[in-house]
Amino acid sequence: MKEKSTPSDLWTTQRRYLEKIAVARRPNTVINSRTATNGFIRYLESEHPEVSSFRELQRRQVESWFRHLARRPLKKSTIRNAMIKVRVFLETIQEERWEEAPPLPLFERGDLPPEDQQLPRPLSPEVDRALQQELRRRDGLIPKALLFMRQTGLRAQELLDLTTDSLYQFSRSRWSLRVPLGKLHNERVIPVEAETAQLFAEMLKLRGSPPGETSSGFLITHTDGRRYTREALRHALAAAERRAGLAEHPTPHRLRHTYATELLRAGMRLTVLMKLLGHRTIGMTLRYAALTGMDVQRAYAEAMEVVKELYDLASVRPKRGRAETASAIHRSIREHLEEVAADLDRLRRDHVRAERKKKVQRLRERLRRLADDLDAAMS
Secondary structure: OOOOOOOHHHHHHHHHHHHHHOOOOOHHHHHHHHHHHHHHHHHHHHHOOOOOOHHHOOHHHHHHHHHHHHHOOOOHHHHHHHHHHHHHHHHHHHHOOOOOOOOOOOOOOOOOOOOOOOOOOOOOHHHHHHHHHHHHHOOOHHHHHHHHHHHHOOOHHHHHOOEOOOEEEEEOOEEEEEEOOOOOOOOEEEEEOHHHHHHHHHHHHHHOOOOOOOOOOEOOEOOOOOEOOHHHHHHHHHHHHHHHOOOOOOOHHHHHHHHHHHHHHOOOOHHHHHHHHOOOOHHHHHHHOOOOHHHHHHHHHHHHHHHHHHHHHHHHOHHHHHHHHHHHHHHHHHHHHHHHHHHHHHHHHHOOOHHHHHHHHHHHHHHHHHHHHHHHHHO
């Protein structure tokens, strides 16, 4: 008779998995995976003590865990994250044929609760101005860092990961900021104004040189070299809110929403804003940049002007106008196909498991053939 596994086998398997993913995943990813699997294992120990190894796990026990999560006062996003992390954990040990892995897939399509599509919450212009004025009145590194965040649209962790050499000047009045690898694992370079470059210089001066530092280090640090945390940013914003008597509650991410909405309303194209924010798809940008009724009306009016111009050109020079329009459409489609192909290359290279890379490569080849067919049709 086969000897029953001890309860510690669940934790042993989890620890081995976390050590494995720590080699290639970010620390925050490992922490999130640990938190989710900790909760799952504790639930099994409490409600299903008969399960002492993941190979004994069955669908009914996973479903009961779903119901347990649904009864808890948790956000849908928190529940989704926990379910995704546990699913990835179980699927990984199954794909790698660990002895402790469940024999059958335990997750099904439709298990995840629908993701809430929350609208962005930019600060109103009045609150935004009052907050910036309050931050400018304050001395210290963190108030200036928050102003810098508002003027660049950085995520909180991207701000904290800036180094002392992140800003560089490439002409007399033009500067660029190298934004480090962030939430979506992509590095980007964004232009900044002279005022923003001056803020960076002031932060460098306030930061000083921590003891023992021999090369470029993190920008947002205490004088002894200790790094600030996102909690410090939230506390500083809460203090500014109280001092200025703001009618809204600012958070680090609302500064990013405000930055994006301001640029959008000033007429910036969504594709350009997408690059500034470091998004991979236009859908992500639409979720962060609010479109008010006024913005929609303006965009509609601009589009109609373009349509009228095309019709006017067609009526005056019908043959040449049609040729120019067809060429422009062909060029636009070609550019979109190339962008998607580049995204697929990055996805295959950086984020897809080895066994699935061939599928992504086949999609990439289909796009290439589609582009060639389009060129042939338009030649």
